[in-house]
Amino acid sequence: xxxxxxxxxxxxxxxxxxxxxxxxxxxxxxxxxxxxxxxxxxxxxxxxxxxxxxxxxxxxxxxxxxxxxxxxxxxxxxxxxxxxxxxxxxxxxxxxxxxxxxxxxxxxxxxxxxxxxxxxxxxxxxxxxxxxxxxxxxxxxxxxxxxxxxxxxxxxxxxxxxx
Ligand code: RP5
Numbered sequence: 001x002x003x004x005x006x007x008x009x010x011x012x013x014x015x016x017x018x019x020x021x022x023x024x025x026x027x028x029x030x031x032x033x034x035x036x037x038x039x040x041x042x043x044x045x046x047x048x049x050x051x052x053x054x055x056x057x058x059x060x061x062x063x064x065x066x067x068x069x070x071x072x073x074x075x076x077x078x079x080x081x082x083x084x085x086x087x088x089x090x091x092x093x094x095x096x097x098x099x100x101x102x103x104x105x106x107x108x109x110x111x112x113x114x115x116x117x118x119x120x121x122x123x124x125x126x127x128x129x130x131x132x133x134x135x136x137x138x139x140x141x142x143x144x145x146x147x148x149x150x151x152x153x154x155x156x157x158x159x160x161x162x163x
Contacts, residue, residue, distance in 0.1 A: 001132055002029040002123050004042035006047070006073060008036045009061035012086050016062050019084070019121030026125050026138055031056075037068040044069065048076030057131075058124040062108075062117070064088030070109045080127055083109040084120045142161045 003023055005016050007114035023030045035044045051059060059077070061070035062084035070083030083100035085095030087162065101111040112119040122142075129135040 001027070001128055001135070002031070002055045003058045003060065003128070004051065004068060005030060005032045005060045005062065006044070006045075007032070007034055007061075008061055008067065008086075009088075010034050010089065012062050012064060015086050015115050015117045016060070016084065016120070018118040019060055022118060022121040023078065023125060024108065026135060028125065028128065028135075035069075037063070038066075041072070044072055045076050048073040050095050051079055058082065058122045060084055060124055062120070063100070064085050064093065064096045065099075067099040070111075071107065073117045074103070074107050075107050081109050082123050083111040084116060085114045086117050097098040098139075103126050129132070131145050135154050 004018060007013060007016055011033075015021075019028055020032060034049070035047060038046050048059070056079060058080050059073055059074045060082045063069040064086035065088055067085055070081055074081040084102045085093055085096035087096070089095055095113070097114050097126060100144060103109050112123060125135055125139060129139050
């Protein structure tokens, strides 16, 4: 089980930490790399071309501004690519969201919310869970825990309101 997180700049790192942590919690091997569709285009395309050979099963690509990284990576591999738009400009991340999500026919990128690092990690886990039963079981438990946490929040809220 191996996932790559690619970011366009070291300044994007904080946004992908939740993705990194949740996947590590699930026991997935995760590599985090900085490479840019614009500043290091050959390194990025070589990485994508060799990703299957190097054992990766899903790639998360996070970038801001004119965020072409996920699309370029997706153009060079048949692996599923999750695009993570990052807020790093005066346009509040809308620029990156549109750059990541508006892919042409033939090259899909599964796009999560602006700065949606956790969901990028969870989506990668769900893709891998199709193949690895242990991940599917852990994901079921994750959902049960989340549900119980919301139910507990509701009970606490009712106590506050009614007292
Ligand atoms: C994008 O440009 C990067 O993904 C980053 O979000 C943004 C700005 O990069 P830096 O100038 O902060 O390195 O390519």
